[in-house]
Amino acid sequence: MAGGWANSTRRDRLPPNWRTELRPAADERNPERICHLCGKPGGDALDHKKPGDDHSPENLDWVHDAVPPHCHRFKSSAEGVAAQPRERRAREKHPGLL
Template sequence: MSGGWQNSNRARRLPPNWQRIRARILTRDPICKICGVRPSQFCDHIVAKADDHSETGLQGVCGPCHDQKSSAEGNAAQRANPRPGRTRPPEQHPGMK
């Protein structure tokens, strides 16, 4: 799997019949639902992390649109949960106490 799946539990959260669902969505959406130009290559969850595997919760998208959407979702998640800062509060000079 690609590097993006290394720290993900997404594969374990997919239903056992995921390959059949994916094939149905890509057959239904042969052209990317985002750009409307390139052929669909990925079965994309419309709402990130919703785990909605229904026909209405999935869409066929091309590689570039999938990468852009996934990147935007990842960036939004990082902004929502920023890492704590690594700077210490300034210490008072020892002679100033």
């Protein structure tokens, strides 16, 4: 596995009916695979609209990942950055103004 999947447990956490029921249901709801982020057709990955492990049909829709405009990559990156703890350093006085 390459990239972010190398150490991920995400695939293991998918429900057993992911390929047999959930993906086909998403295709039925959105046969043109309109990306839920940019509104353009041709989504190539099924995305969780809200982060986490909510696999309900309402939370799943198509998104561009391997194909331009790569909406899923940008969304996932932003979610990863947002999940990082933000440490703030104490404000230091400028050495020239001491």
